[in-house]
Amino acid sequence: EIVMTQSPAALSVSQGDRVTLSCRASQRVSPSELAWYQQKPGQAPRLLIHATSVRATEIPARFTGSGSGTDFTLTISSLQSEDFATYYCQQSEDLWTFGQGTRVEV
Amino acid sequence: QITLKESGPTLVKPTQTLTLTCTFSGFSLSTPGLGVVWLRQPPGKALEWLALLYWDDDARYSPSLRGRVTITRATSGNRVVLTMTDMDPADTATYFCARKNRFRSFDYWGQGAPVTVSS
Numbered sequence: 001e002i003v004m005t006q007s008p009a010a011l012s013v014s015q016g017d018r019v020t021l022s023c024r025a026s027q028r029v030s031p032s033e034l035a036w037y038q039q040k041p042g043q044a045p046r047l048l049i050h051a052t053s054v055r056a057t058e059i060p061a062r063f064t065g066s067g068s069g070t071d072f073t074l075t076i077s078s079l080q081s082e083d084f085a086t087y088y089c090q091q092s093e094d095l096w097t098f099g100q101g102t103r104v105e106v
Numbered sequence: 107q108i109t110l111k112e113s114g115p116t117l118v119k120p121t122q123t124l125t126l127t128c129t130f131s132g133f134s135l136s137t138p139g140l141g142v143v144w145l146r147q148p149p150g151k152a153l154e155w156l157a158l159l160y161w162d163d164d165a166r167y168s169p170s171l172r173g174r175v176t177i178t179r180a181t182s183g184n185r186v187v188l189t190m191t192d193m194d195p196a197d198t199a200t201y202f203c204a205r206k207n208r209f210r211s212f213d214y215w216g217q218g219a220p221v222t223v224s225s
Contacts, residue, residue, distance in 0.1 A: 001169060032210075037212075039153075044218055047213045050207075050211040056211075095166060096143070096155040097155065098153045100152045
């Protein structure tokens with residue numbers, strides 16, 4: 001099983017900040033097999049990024065994904081109020097596994 | 107418009123079998139590359155993928171739950187059924203179904219169905 005480790009577990013930020021979230025895989029993950037999701041309390045997750053860097057439908061350009069091999073990053077260029085949420089990375093190289101999430105909070 | 111919705115019991119007793127139904131619309135599960143998945147999220151914890159049904163009825167299961175979980179297409183309607191045997195309080199969670207797109211990510215989700223396992 002590929003284990004996904006996200007860091008940090010929580011991040012205190014302010015609106016307008018540039019935010020960088022990290023995700024490390026225990027084995028190499030192909031670029032096409034890495035996705036990011038956003039989840040707000042009481043809601044289902046929402047797909048943000050697939051194939052490492054491709055934004056899903058209607059996802060704002062302030063969300064950028066990058067990385068390769070075992071290290072991947074989600075960057076929010078200028079945090080908006082609606083971006084306070086928990087973010088999960090997911091690999092689909094070998095079945096599907098998620099990281100433990102990074103909570104972005106005030 | 108693509109929608110998915112989970113339905114099933116909110117409370118089950120330990121050792122019982124859980125049956126959840128995902129009813130979807132706006133896409134066909136016969137379309138190559140698509141699938142329907144089940145996931146769960148214990149209170150305050152991370153997402154866990156449970157099972158996937160492909161468009162051709164091939165299925166994949168989480169190794170940690172293999173033997174307890176079955177995913178099938180219902181005989182009528184756009185529905186996918188998850189059964190999980192020998193339920194334990196540790197299985198208490200919100201259960202989600204979602205669509206797997208051709209890129210192997212999950213692009214549409216149901217609202218989630220809370221399930222509590224307690225005697």
